[in-house]
Amino acid sequence: MIGQLMNLKATELCLGLPGGAEANENLAKSAVGNKRGFSETVDFMVNLQSNKEGAVELNKVVSASTEKTLLKDPSKPPVKAQVVGWPPVRNYRKNIITQQKTSGKEEEASSEKAGNSGGGASGAALVKVSMDGAPYLRKVDLKMYKSYQDLSDALAKMFSSFTMGNYGAQGMIDFMNESKLMDLLNSSEYVPSYVDKDGDWMLVGDVPWEMFVESCKRLRIMKGSEAIGLAPRAMEKYCKNRS
């Protein structure tokens, strides 16, 4: 069982959070400098397994790990993690303050408008991330990342067998070079794709990062071989956007 916990791969079926152990360890290491013992990780995993928490938001996984971190070593600053609805300040108030911070005389921010959606908190861009073969979903807040590389690192922590292929400068795909694209899709086992504002499945990396954050509604990490089907469509759209 210990071996299983240590070597869980995202694609293996299990009750706990396969990517969780590594994610927690990574975070723990960075926050507490290796002080966190293995036994705590086991405790944590056992607790989670016994509660059958399946698709828990990454946020909560991270928060649970920071709980342990804090308990053992309160003097270290906690790992920054986004927890939904905490601290409990209403969006209405948060929006007003945020707006004041950015500029006093701006046009009213669109974030102030009917924020009925679950992601109504000003600044949060929560999207679901799923990975083919993994029995759970995660959520990420795209606004927490500054680049494709950041996102890639975070996804790698979440789904341990996933690595983003060679995305070139600034993490963008070179759609103009078809053979390069095909290499990419054939080489990496998994490729991230996303649903954009129009509802189309696109390959991640086709637009500049900021545009991506605005338009991405959902992420799916799929096998490269399946993503090949997306490539022509993505290329077409890319070219359309360019012209």
Next chain:
Amino acid sequence: MAEEEDLSEMAKDVERHLKLDPPSSQADNKSVSPDHVLENVLENVLKFLTSKRDRNAVSLVCRSWHRVEAQTRFDVFIGNCYSLSPARLTRRFTRVKSLFLKGKPRFADFNLMPPDWGAQFAPWVAVTAKAYPWLEKVTLKRMFVTDDDLALLAASFPGFKELVLICCEGFGTSGVAVVANKCRQLKVLDLIESEVTDDEVDWISCFPEGETNLESLSFDCVVSPINFKALEGLVVRSPFLKKLRTNRFVSLEELHLLMVRAPQLTSLGTGSFSSSSSTHNNAAQSEQEPDYASAFRACRSLVCLSGFRELTSEYLPAISPVCANLTSLNFSYANVSPDVFRPIIRNCHNIRVFWALDSICDEGLQAVAETCKELRELRIFPFDPSEDSEGPVSGLGLQAISEGCKKLESILYFCQRMTNVAVTAMSENCPELTVFRLCIMGRHRPDHVTGKPMDDGFGAIVKNCKKLTRLAVSGLLTDQAFSLIGEYGKLIRTLSVAFAGDSDMGLRYILEGCPKLEKLEIRDSPFGDVGLRSGMHRYNDMRFVWMSSCRLSRGSCSEIARALPSVVVEVFGSDDDDDDDEEDNADYVETLYMYRSLDGPRKDAPKFVTIL
């Protein structure tokens, strides 16, 4: 004094009714039987009873009392719109003039509930439109209200006088316009912390011509510009206007104009409180700058000040002339520093309600403590509401307040670090506390001086504050804290828990203690099925229980649902997509929201909500 008058009035009524026929309230029975007389007497007595608790007690005495109470209840308060159907309301209470409906539970404010969960006003307005054409007042909190609902309201109640929407959503300026235009008797239109979509309708211009009955107009939460000329005109023809809360699109110059037109105001929401002329030539402007201080001075009745949405602090001293009269001051949208704040608060000796941002720091709180001896309610909000922000207020500020403001009854305090000593000090210095809500923003933060859990501090609060009815806890807390809360929290009606406790025992302590508990909201705490089951005997007597991101399984929630047919048990996740990917966690309950209901499960539950 008023009581004596009431009693003599009552005596006269009794006399009158013993001689005359019964009033038309008993229209179907004209006889003057002894029972009838008694009922009439009762009716006249009960008219003086306004407290809902008293009325509820009265209605339980016997059928006759139940009936008479129902006929004399003009104000109905419904704490959970799903606890009964609109039809039941109209069957029991036939003469309702004022309705207060609460919808979603409080944690919905923090994105813990998917949108479109429910709490629609529509069925209520449809039914009451037919049953209570004389309806005068509607107050809604956390309800989903559409423009159509508002239109129906405006069309159905010719004598409609007061509309108050608190934390509501689903409507826009077009709905507001209809109310403004059609409700000719309107006295109160208060939109408080609601989401109002900008339909680009000039709703202020929709108020009818001629003198209005307006006494209160609050639109500080409306995030769209308004027609200022129309507002000015409205204020001029509203001689009864006492409360005006403008939004941030009203500049200081415009505010000045309004104040000059309405010096009778008692409550003013100051809008942006910044000059719109920042783009103009400063030199030219200073010559023409209005005398703000004198405008404030002219408002002799002003006791409540809020707004300051885009405060330019150099203008703040203009409010000084009214400070001594203020009983309520809301700076919670103004990032004032201690240096700007202190000279202002020094004059506010009569303040009873004070809301501010933590930017005033511990020094600002010290100044409050030194001056505001009449303080009853304090709320300190975080300027930077994140877990790793600086946290300019701490236990020092809290302790200072407790030492200076001994009459404190209600406190909401956001901070980054706290000590048991400070919390204990407050428990000892402020015996009148009924509401204690402390939010240590860093999750699981212990006492930052001793490193110990915050158990002792909260324990002291429940032990010493004998009148405590509402408690919100935070910081590092063990089951011991809950043991103390269960044991000593004899009057607690609302308890809010987040990221606290060690085990099911924590929840058990609460449910086996706290005899008056009505509302329990818990998130992200290690409470599971055993804890939940331990409260089986309580749930019928509570308004609701919310538990999200705890350790509950579907099985035990179903068990509760089966055992308690008058409790509706809802389970749902934090988002509204029904994804096929999420099959594996079918047993884990992300969110449990259960509440008692007279009319069983609701029919309007969306797909993502499962009612067990």
